Amino acid sequence: MLADLMPGLPPSHIDAEATVLDALIMAASRQSLSLADSDMPGWASKIADDFLESISKALGFDLFSDKDLVQAMSIHAKAMVARAKLGIAARNPMLDQIKTQFTGLYQECASTLSVVLGPYGLTPSDDEIGYFATYVGAALERLKKQPAVSRKTRVAVVCGAGIGTASFLSRALANEYPHMEVVALLSTRDCQSYDYAGVDLVLSTVSIPFVLPRPVLRVSPMLTRSDIRLIDAFLNPVSATCTESSAAKILEIVEKTCDIRDRTALEQELKELLEPKPSYILPKPEGFMTLAQLMERGEIQTGVSAKSWEDAVWIAARPLLDDGRMTERYIQQVFDMAKRYGQHGVILAPLCAPHAEPDISNKASISVVTTSNDVVVSMGGDEVRLNVIMLLCLQTPVAHAVALDELFSLADEYPGFIGDLHDAHTPAEALGVTKRYLKHMLRQLPAGSTSDI
Known part of the structure; x- marks a missing residue:
């Protein structure tokens, strides 16, 4: 019994x-x-x-x-x-x-x-x-052994100094991956001593300078499509033998009912047919550029009056559209994302970075608009006031992720950055503010230090 x-x-x-x-x-x-x-x-x-x-x-x-x-x-x-x-x-x-x-x-x-x-x-x-x-x-x-296992993927999310960026990313993950459970929000200071016994994967918005006992994927806090493809590849890895075994099985079936003139050639063509294709082919990038460099290649307009978020984005986009640095297709996708998904690119109010899927026809740049009045958008039923719009105009997912990483790190680690950028009276002053904060961050000065700022 x-x-x-x-x-x-x-x-x-x-x-x-x-x-x-x-x-x-x-x-x-x-x-x-x-x-x-x-x-x-x-x-x-x-x-x-x-x-x-x-x-x-x-x-x-x-x-x-x-x-x-x-x-x-x-x-x-x-x-x-x-x-x-x-x-x-x-x-x-x-x-x-x-x-x-x-x-x-x-x-x-x-x-x-x-x-x-x-x-x-x-x-x-x-x-x-x-x-x-x-x-x-x-x-x-x-x-x-069951076809579908009732199990959630357990994730630890890491950001720079605080948990503001990590919280933002965890909300994006909850929307995109209902089967994923965020078990910890960590700063880079805490992640080395954390117990990862109950963690499957670490998602970080910043570079981690030491080895962790679990796989680490670096992603943008905005969770771009390239990030989603990266996470999907981890969650659903393709076996190295999948192509060969699948080709062999098909070949075995064909041999039962057909005469094969060249078995080797057929097997090779089947392997090539079944070989997973990259979902995005990266062109040669123009070279990684900082936010300041991208702003120099773009446009900066300060103290602008805007009637709405859409109006502010159009003001930012117009100079890039006029001289061909941004495609009409790209800016239309920015507005489509806002209309369909409520995606206004909010980083940390009052700063937003509207964007769409990177377009190879764009010329890498960022167009910045600071407004004299707040524009209001709705997020989750709440009104969010914005007055700094940084419209991203990039070519590749990698460049896109790098720019967002820098922007999120600045906003998360240096709260004064947004206010100082908004209060700049001229384009040159706004660019100078960005350069000073980037210099501070890239030198990795202590979080409480204010030298050079």
Whole structure:
């Protein structure tokens, strides 16, 4: 009966559980213990549920979806509590092997059990922990074989000095990846000492100068389409053998019904056909430029009167459109994104950086407009007032990401930057403000320092 209730367990585990239950029954008869009349079943049920809930969160899998595990945990928890009441020690014949083969899982179960059993005055033995680890391990193997696993990708988000940029990125991730769970918002100061045991991936808006124990992807806080493609490639990696195995399977099917004149040539063409194609071909960039360099190549207009966000963006775009630095297609996409998705490029009010998908026909530049009056946009039902518009006009996703990274870092780490930029009276003064703050940031002076500014 135990073999049916606990599928996937080694025979030695089944035998051990049977031995314990035999002892329990015999002890119960000797001590006239009535399990039904005691509060033990209630304890056991609560322990099993609390353990499954906690270990599910720790591992990132919904273990309640495995009915075999739920049933096995219920039975084992009752036996465990009964053993504790009767003073019968658990014996796990595979304990050493479990500790060696499933070290991480064993430790996770140990810490989880200690917390769950604490309120009941129980302390889990190593043997008992070994059983829990075995049950959970068997369930994980079953879940991994299912077509769709009920598991969220756990992500830590890192930004420069504070968590403003990280919070912005986490909201963008929630919209784009409902199955992703942001478990931590970290600054670069905190990310080296953080415990990444419950993290699958680190997404950072800045360069991290040391190695972390988890994969790190650098993305823009705006989460551009190139960022999404990068994250998608990580979440859904293409196996190196996928093309070869798929071509071989197709070739095998063809050979059954057709005569092949040149097998080698056909196999090679199939491989080329199935080879994943890059979704975006990067042209040769004009060279990475700072915000100040891009502003020098663009236009700066200060103290402009604008009726609306759209009006301010048109004012910024007009000089670039007139001399061919920006395409009509690109600026139309900027407005389409605002209309369809409410994407106004807000970095940190009152600063916004309107943009669309990079266009190879653009000439790399940024057009800046500071307004004498605030223009108002709606974000999530809230009114946001803006008076600094930095219209991005870039060619490639890489250049786009670099510009946004610099802009977000400046806004996040140096709150005075936006106000100083807005208060500049001339284009030359606005450019000078940007250069001074960039110089400060690129020198990586202490966050509280104000020299050179």
